[in-house]
Structure formats: C-alpha cells, structure tokens
Amino acid sequence: MLRATLKSLAARKLRLGMSAFAIVIGVAFVVGSYVFTDTLNRTFNDIFGDLSADVVVRPATPEGQESWATLAGAGSSVTIPAQTVEEIGALPEVASADGEIESSSLYVLDRDGDVVGVAGAPGVAVNWYEEPTSDDEDPVLDLVEGRAPERSGEVALDDQTIDTTGYQIGDEIPMVTLGDQPRITAELVGVVRFGESGSLAGATLAAFDTATAQELFLDGENAFNRVSVTAAEGVDAESLRDTVAGLLPDNLEAMTGEAVDDETASAVEEGLGFFNTFLLIFAAIALFVGIFLILNTFSILVAQRSQEMALFRALGASRRQVTRSVMLEAVVVGLVGATLGLLLGLAVAVGLQAIFAAFGMDFGGGLVLQPRTVIVAYVVGVLVTMVAAFVPARRASKVPPVAAMRDDVVLPSSSRRNHVLSGGVLVVGGAAAMAAGLLDIAPSAAVFVGLGILAVFIGVALLAPVISVPIVRVIAGWYPKTFGTVGRLAKENALRNPRRTAATASALMIGLALVSSISVVGASANKSIDEALDRGMNAEFVIASVSGQPFSPAIADAAREIDGVSTVAVMRGSFAVIDGSQSYLSAVDPDAFNEASELTMVEGTMDLSGGGLIVDSDTADSENLAVGDTVPLDLGGSRTEQPVAGVYDGDHPLMSGYVTGLQTLEELGITPADSTVYVVTESGADLGHVQADLEEATSELPMVTVQNQEEYKASQRDQVNQLLYIVYALLGLGIVIAILGIVNTLALSVMERTREVGLLRAVGLSRRQLRTTIRLESVAIAVLGAVLGIGLGLIFGVSLQRAVADEGLDTLSVPFGQLITFVILAALVGILAAAWPARRAAKLDVLRAINTE
Amino acid sequence: MTTHTHDQPAAATAVELTKIYGSGDTEVVALDHVDVEFAAGNFTAIMGPSGSGKSTLMHCMAALDAPTSGKVYIGDIELSSLNDKDLTRTRRDRLGFIFQAFNLVPTLNAKENITLPLDIAGKDVDSEWFDTVIRTVGLSDRLKHKPSELSGGQQQRVACARALVSKPDIIFADEPTGNLDSRSGAEILAFLRNSVRELGQTIVMVTHDPGAAAYADRVLFLGDGRIVDEMAEPTAEKVLERMKNFDTIGQVS
Numbered sequence A: 001m002l003r004a005t006l007k008s009l010a011a012r013k014l015r016l017g018m019s020a021f022a023i024v025i026g027v028a029f030v031v032g033s034y035v036f037t038d039t040l041n042r043t044f045n046d047i048f049g050d051l052s053a054d055v056v057v058r059p060a061t062p063e064g065q066e067s068w069a070t071l072a073g074a075g076s077s078v079t080i081p082a083q084t085v086e087e088i089g090a091l092p093e094v095a096s097a098d099g100e101i102e103s104s105s106l107y108v109l110d111r112d113g114d115v116v117g118v119a120g121a122p123g124v125a126v127n128w129y130e131e132p133t134s135d136d137e138d139p140v141l142d143l144v145e146g147r148a149p150e151r152s153g154e155v156a157l158d159d160q161t162i163d164t165t166g167y168q169i170g171d172e173i174p175m176v177t178l179g180d181q182p183r184i185t186a187e188l189v190g191v192v193r194f195g196e197s198g199s200l201a202g203a204t205l206a207a208f209d210t211a212t213a214q215e216l217f218l219d220g221e222n223a224f225n226r227v228s229v230t231a232a233e234g235v236d237a238e239s240l241r242d243t244v245a246g247l248l249p250d251n252l253e254a255m256t257g258e259a260v261d262d263e264t265a266s267a268v269e270e271g272l273g274f275f276n277t278f279l280l281i282f283a284a285i286a287l288f289v290g291i292f293l294i295l296n297t298f299s300i301l302v303a304q305r306s307q308e309m310a311l312f313r314a315l316g317a318s319r320r321q322v323t324r325s326v327m328l329e330a331v332v333v334g335l336v337g338a339t340l341g342l343l344l345g346l347a348v349a350v351g352l353q354a355i356f357a358a359f360g361m362d363f364g365g366g367l368v369l370q371p372r373t374v375i376v377a378y379v380v381g382v383l384v385t386m387v388a389a390f391v392p393a394r395r396a397s398k399v400p401p402v403a404a405m406r407d408d409v410v411l412p413s414s415s416r417r418n419h420v421l422s423g424g425v426l427v428v429g430g431a432a433a434m435a436a437g438l439l440d441i442a443p444s445a446a447v448f449v450g451l452g453i454l455a456v457f458i459g460v461a462l463l464a465p466v467i468s469v470p471i472v473r474v475i476a477g478w479y480p481k482t483f484g485t486v487g488r489l490a491k492e493n494a495l496r497n498p499r500r501t502a503a504t505a506s507a508l509m510i511g512l513a514l515v516s517s518i519s520v521v522g523a524s525a526n527k528s529i530d531e532a533l534d535r536g537m538n539a540e541f542v543i544a545s546v547s548g549q550p551f552s553p554a555i556a557d558a559a560r561e562i563d564g565v566s567t568v569a570v571m572r573g574s575f576a577v578i579d580g581s582q583s584y585l586s587a588v589d590p591d592a593f594n595e596a597s598e599l600t601m602v603e604g605t606m607d608l609s610g611g612g613l614i615v616d617s618d619t620a621d622s623e624n625l626a627v628g629d630t631v632p633l634d635l636g637g638s639r640t641e642q643p644v645a646g647v648y649d650g651d652h653p654l655m656s657g658y659v660t661g662l663q664t665l666e667e668l669g670i671t672p673a674d675s676t677v678y679v680v681t682e683s684g685a686d687l688g689h690v691q692a693d694l695e696e697a698t699s700e701l702p703m704v705t706v707q708n709q710e711e712y713k714a715s716q717r718d719q720v721n722q723l724l725y726i727v728y729a730l731l732g733l734g735i736v737i738a739i740l741g742i743v744n745t746l747a748l749s750v751m752e753r754t755r756e757v758g759l760l761r762a763v764g765l766s767r768r769q770l771r772t773t774i775r776l777e778s779v780a781i782a783v784l785g786a787v788l789g790i791g792l793g794l795i796f797g798v799s800l801q802r803a804v805a806d807e808g809l810d811t812l813s814v815p816f817g818q819l820i821t822f823v824i825l826a827a828l829v830g831i832l833a834a835a836w837p838a839r840r841a842a843k844l845d846v847l848r849a850i851n852t853e
Numbered sequence B: 001m002t003t004h005t006h007d008q009p010a011a012a013t014a015v016e017l018t019k020i021y022g023s024g025d026t027e028v029v030a031l032d033h034v035d036v037e038f039a040a041g042n043f044t045a046i047m048g049p050s051g052s053g054k055s056t057l058m059h060c061m062a063a064l065d066a067p068t069s070g071k072v073y074i075g076d077i078e079l080s081s082l083n084d085k086d087l088t089r090t091r092r093d094r095l096g097f098i099f100q101a102f103n104l105v106p107t108l109n110a111k112e113n114i115t116l117p118l119d120i121a122g123k124d125v126d127s128e129w130f131d132t133v134i135r136t137v138g139l140s141d142r143l144k145h146k147p148s149e150l151s152g153g154q155q156q157r158v159a160c161a162r163a164l165v166s167k168p169d170i171i172f173a174d175e176p177t178g179n180l181d182s183r184s185g186a187e188i189l190a191f192l193r194n195s196v197r198e199l200g201q202t203i204v205m206v207t208h209d210p211g212a213a214a215y216a217d218r219v220l221f222l223g224d225g226r227i228v229d230e231m232a233e234p235t236a237e238k239v240l241e242r243m244k245n246f247d248t249i250g251q252v253s
C-alpha cells in the first residue's frame, strides 16, 4: 500500500507540485519573517550588545517601570553634576569615571542642505573622551581618521555618514540642533567608527569635545547625562555598583553595564517582536488561503483516483488504509513544500534586507537561520497540508468498492444539508463573536473578532457550494447569448461541480474580503480625518518636521514676527511615566492652541498658567479622573504631582491624552523643542505671502516643512494610505495564492475532462473556441470569488468602522470605485489564470484525448 | 431452491438475495429473491441476457455491494452481519475478483499490480506460488511493464494473476475473457479450470460466450433477476441450444 501510494504520488508530480506551491509561499513568508527579524536582532545586538562600561550611572528608572531603555532618547531632564563624576572617579575601586553627554536630535546636513540618514532615525551626538580600553574590549568609538575634536567649532563624524556625504577632513559641516540658533557649523577634524560593523541602522553620529557638547545640549551646565565607570583591577561590577550607588542622590541610579545591555537587548527584541508579529499575521493569512488551494487539489486528485481507490477497497484495503494513503501524500507534499518554502524564505529575507539597504538601513552580515525557524517551517508546512487534506482523505475512504466497476464514479458527497447546517452555524456564531468583540462585551476583543472572522470565512466557504450556484448563474448569465455554444459550455462547466467552483473561489474570496474591508476602513479613516480637520482646525498653516522629530523653538518665534500672523500655537511633549504607566505628556499654551483648534471643555478649566494638566474625556473615563484629582508624573528622575484642571472633549482632531502647560514641561526639565507649530492668520491676510514668509523662516532647517490646510490634510491622508499600501502588498500574497488556486483547479478540471475535450474537438470545436470556453469558466470563478469577498469585506469593513466610530473613525466612507475596480481586476485575474490550462487543453491531441481512460 | 449436485460444502451461498436500484418510477429490480449455492472446488459459469443481473449478483456475492434484502454467506459467515472492518477483512483474505474492465492501477507495473492485494494485507509474497501463477498466465517477461504497455489480453492476465496470487477461498470473475481474442481467452479459461481441478480453487464466472461456459462444471442461467435454469457438465453446443430456447421464450412472452 505504501509503495502504491508513493508510486501514484510520483506519477502526479505536476499536480502535487502545484498544491505544494501554496505551502511553499506560506512557509516562505513565515521563514522570511523569522530570518529577517533574527538578522535585525543580531544587528541591533551588535550595535547595543556590549556597549556599557562596568558600571553605569544614570537618571533613576521611574518607579514601577521595568526598563528605562525604551524611554531612552526621550532625554531625561536629570543631569549628573561634574562634581558627582569627580567624586566617583576618586573612589579607590574606580579606575576611571567618564561623564557622557548624549543627544538624539543633532542632524547632519549634506551638501545640498538635506538631512543625512534615514527619516525618523535619530541624529546622535556625543561628547568625545578617550575611552579606557580595557584589555579585551573594543572601544565603542574608534578614531579611524584625523584627530579628536578638541574645541568649539570642531566635530568628528561616523564613517558611514562620511561615505554617504563625501565630506572630507577640513570641511565645514552644517548641522541642525534644537537650540536658539538651530543651524550651526563645525569643522570636520576626525572620522570615528561605531562598534565593529560601523552600522548605525540609519542614524548619524557626531562627536564634540565635552565643553562644546555641554554648551549645545545642556545649556552650558557643567554636567553629564550618564557616567561610565570602569572598575579598578580586581573589583567586580556588582560590588562597584553598590559602592557607587552609595554616593548618589535619589534621582540617580547605578547599574552594572551588563544589566543595562540586557535591558537594551530586550527592548530591541520587543520592538522587533511587533514587526515579526505583523509579518507572521500575513503568513498566517497566506497559509489559510493556501488551505483552500490544497483542499481543492486533493479533492480533485481523490476524485480522479476514486476508481483506483475503489479498486483498492475491492482488493481488500480498509478505509483507514485509503485515508492513510491520502494523508501520506499530504505529508510528502508538506515536506517538499516546507523545504522549498524554507529556501524561498531565505530569499525573501535577502530581499527584505536589500529593500532596507536601499532605504539606507544596511543590516550587513549573513542571515541568521535559527533551528527554531527550520522547525516551525516543517511543522507549519506539514500540519497545514494535513489539515487541508483531511476532508478529501475522509471522502476518499468512503468510495464504495463497487465504484471500481463503474466508469463514471460519483463520489458520495457528504450530505449537503450537513454543510449548509454547519456553515450556517459557523457564520452566525462567527458574526456573534465579532459583534461581541466589536461592542466590547467580550473579554478579549481582538481574539473574539479574529476568531469570529475566521469562523465566518469557513462558514461562508461551507455555504459557498449552495450560494454560488445562483450567483454563477447571474455572472455567467450572459455567456450563452454572447458566445453561443461556447458560452453555454463555459457556464455549464462553471456550474457542474459547485463544490469545486466554490472552493476555488473561496481562496480569492478571503483575500479580497480582507483587502476590501481594509479599503473601507482606510477610506473611512481618510474621510474622518478630513472632516475632523474641517470642523476643528482654524490654523491656516502647520509647521512640522518630516520625521516627527522636534525642532528648535526659534521657528515659532520667527513665525510670530511675520506680518499677517495673529497667533502661533506650539505643541511640545515628552515620553513620561504617568500614573505608573508609560505614556506621552503633551504641552501647549491652551489659549493660543484654542485659537488654532478649538478645545471643548467638558469639565473644569483649560487655564494651566498655575500648573496642572488637562486630560481628554476618554482617558478621564478609563482612568477614573475628575477635576481636582492629582496625577503623578515621572520624567526620569524629576517627579511631580499635577492636579487635573479640566477635562476636554476627546473627539479632537489634533490633541489627545494628558496635556500640561509649556511652563510646567520646562520645569520638569524637558528642553524646549516644538513638535508641531500651528499658525493662525489675521482675517484678510495674504495667505500666499504668509506661507512664503514661513518657508523663509524655516529655510534653515531642511527637515521642517510648512503646510497649508490642504497640504496638511493630504499629508495626514498619505500616512493612512502608506499603511494601506503596505497591508495591500502583503495581502497581495494571499491573492497570488488564490490565483494559483484557480490555475490549479482549471488545469486539473481540464485533465479530468480530457476525453470530453477530445470529443468536443472531434465534433468541430476549434482550438480558439476551446480556449474561450476555459477562459470564460475561469472568469466566472474569479468574479464569484470577488463578489463573495467584496460582499464579506463590506460587512467586515463597515462593522469595524462602526466599532471604532467613537475613537475618531466617525465617518463611514465606502470606496465604491475601488471595489468595482477589484471586481474588474478579478475578471482579468480569471483570464490570466486560464492562460496556461487553456493552452494545455488546446494542445491536446484529439485522438489520444478520446482514447484516454 | 437450487440444489447442488456436489458433496463439497458451499463456498458461498445466497438466500433470498434481492437488489433493487433506485426507487419509485426508476426502480429496477436487478436481483429478485435469488437463492444459490456455489460449492467449494467448483467452477460455475453464470449466463443470461444483458441486464439480467449477472454483475449485480457477483458484486453482492463478493461483498462489493450491499443487497437490498436477503443474505449472502461466504463459507458460514453472513455478510450483512459484518461491519466495514470485517467486510474489508473478508474481501481481503477470502475473496478475489476479476473485473470486466481490467482495473489495473496505471502507475504500478505488472508485478506490483499482481502483488497489490498482498501489499495491502501486509502479507509476504509466496514466491513459489507467485512463480507458478506467473508461468501459468505466461507473463514472466512482462512483469516490469506498466499496464499501458501491455496488450488487452496481457492486462486481463495480470488481473487473473492478481486474483489468484492471494489464494482466496473463492474468485468471482465478471466476463474475464470479454475483451480477448479466442486464443487468449482460451488460455485464461484453461488456466482458471486448471486452478479449480488441481488446486481446488472455487470460481464463479460471468460470461456471454457458450464456449467459455463449457469450461465450467455447471452453468446457471439468469433472467430478469432470477435464476431460470441450470445445467451441469455443459458443452458449448448444449449451452447454445439452451440459449436459443431462451431467446424464443423471451420473444414469445
């Protein structure tokens, strides 16, 4: 039996290869995600892995926070006085204590005046000091050319930046800071190399001498952000840490370098983990769609072999043996698919690497292939195939032995009523689960919605054989009139095996359902943003940096001086631990902001002149806050408690969360830097002039742009659209698999009908007519999938929009144009998918075809 | 009740065997309360006009299809009392079938096709017996060939060899020589008769050919789902004569 199975498997290589393809794609995606994130992880670990000295002194981690690392770069307000550094250095256990200054917002400009590095990546600046190179460690920063910066007006840059800009020692380097004089220049005196690989993952690095760094980033205060402490001979890190800790005030902490590195590593992993999850979700979708393709292929193969199966049964094979032989095929297909998928996945990872490199983030070095990835690839590949093959295998075992004696074997189709029943139950149950999730009744919304959607998909797929018949009748209704006999044949072919037609269409249905629900959500998001801005934004201009990094307040000051400008409102902020959880604290001048965009107070006042904060109504509800309550804020060492002065309507287009006054934020030690500036003009002002003047004012800072209302709206929409395009691209994978499914089904159907095809040709059907028949059938299947998918997608999309309506997505917009485009594309896909099967059928030799068994 | 004239115990027995296809307007009574016994070590031929229920009888007797009512015994086991697993075992261990269409597995070569029942049962091939069978059917030099590379007669011989190689208690053959020229047909028939005479094999064979029926020990005549006549020690002439009678009876009624 085993041999018979393997033989028959070998004889059907092509067909099985096609069903394995779905597995290949799905597994490739899984592998690609893992390998790529593992490789990223390795790169970041190289960057951050072994950076710290024996002991590090830094602003104290806020209470209740596991890790300060994720907030790093937020720029803690607490500094370490030079005095403290000296005291630490004087300890007998200490070989050296070096004060470090670090900023993440000093941007290097290239010769065209554009910011160097990947948009959004930090522009790192540090103070240069001679590192005590302990015997085995490489220095973090290596001077590879020139000399170290020694005085004001000198700078050293990392070698990657030098490579991309082509600057040379002696050049005057333009840079942008957050200071009053945002644009500075300094002479390039040296080139440094960061770590071993030199990779900064898209960031830039500039080094100054300590005094200059203090001037630039600490307002000239003789202090530091961090202290790296190197232990004297024979002193271990733990005890050194404890000794150093004894010298520190409450707002500072000492940690071993190892602990800091671990913290960084786990923060990096967490950040990448999200990325990995994101990719894996699409892998799961691809595999889910793949299940239909495999199920279909196996069903057809089983149908084609039913006579053989019956023969086995007549010769004494048990049901179990027949089932097992089909499942064995599944295992082999799964193994082959997983192996190829593994290889393709590595290629995918290389591709991702190349894409990132093209954007300036070079993760050099080989790929990381962990054993875990290989195991997951095989488990997923084999399991998914077995799941998909189970139903056909069961059906195969039900072939009655007498079937061996008959020519036209009709497989005992498990009662259609059963399918309709369980399909209906799944659809209703899934819809209920979705509703429960969306209406926040269920404990875990995401799980309920996800499982609900899954159940609805499977349910509709089960119902599809029944509901597809009338739909196909409509879709293909015009065929006979337009195409005559050929059209009638195509229509009948599409209808003759509703189960197969439906299963083929189901794969496309899933892909398109997801795509169209996302497009409904996306269109609604765009429309909601537009409307909210129309309602709530009075500012004519918005000044912001492309990457979202804050910029110097000098811009806002300049804007105030411009003729025709009535009000300039700035928005600032900082990461902060608010009431024990990591959050973001914004700061505005409420009066000015109110001019730019009206704040509706639900409770209390928006007067923040005497301190305090306001909070949006949604947060107030969820955190149980009311006017008069106090909220503990922790910005890395500087702690305060602020009273709630007022609660504003959470349905605001520009503002959310906790907001305090500009004064308060500064008192908390955050360097003044604007993230957004809103400009309101006097009525009757010449907007063109004002815009020109604003652009003039920001010309110093290449990363800062001025947008009028329309441009601002467009840029907000762009953000949504960009996300949509990424999701579309990833879902496209599912659709590719679905297309392959159609190709596969058609090809198999044609083979199955070889004799019939021969007869038709023998009685005079031309090759061209034959191809048309197959194409039309394919179009009917594809459009069926599109209709089902878009129908479901509409339902999903609208209910999603309804569910999050009170979180800003309040306007429903159905992109009918887009949806119709999807249907047309589906029809084209149908034609495309038919190309190969049609050619195959047309090439068949008439006589041979008729004589095939 | 058909009585048999031999002393051997019955290898297979049908009691009140009825098979009805379809229902209502399309109802066809393919077998109508058939009582029959096939003695062990006996070669029985079944004849009758097309559509008289010959194949149906074979299928029901060989546990390939379930009767509508009545009982089938293989030895002393009653088939309707068996579950699928036991039915499978009975088919596997006690029954052999030679089909009208050749029913070989196209992806396996001749040898693999022949040993397929043993493969399925997980039994070892008795190589001596295998050689004997192969020699008798004259396939020694064709064992490595795929069915598509064999002539119709060769394929049929493979099918015969497959039925014989597992030494079933009883072999049912549905027109095993239907597609063969008279010489190949004669070879097969001689082989079947030899295996009855010399090996004590029990064979039931459907045929339309009086010449083929002459190889059997006994001929049963089927008409409209009933056994209408039987003949012991048949010769081609006697059978032909009898068939002519049926034809005239059929025309009259």
Ligand SMILES: Nc1ncnc2c1ncn2[C@@H]1O[C@H](COP(=O)(O)OP(=O)(O)OP(=O)(O)O)[C@@H](O)[C@H]1O
Residues within 6 Å of the ligand: B021, B022, B028, B029, B030, B048, B049, B050, B051, B052, B053, B054, B055, B056, B057
């Ligand atoms: N699956 C089926 N469904 C409905 N009717 C059937 C089926 N199989 C056989 N029949 C009918 O049962 C009757 C007996 O058929 P059977 O195949 O046993 O005839 P036969 O004697 O073998 O004929 P032939 O000599 O032509 O092979 C016929 O009338 C046939 O139409």
Ligand SMILES: [Mg+2]
Residues within 6 Å of the ligand: B054, B055, B056, B174
């Ligand atoms: Mg017959």
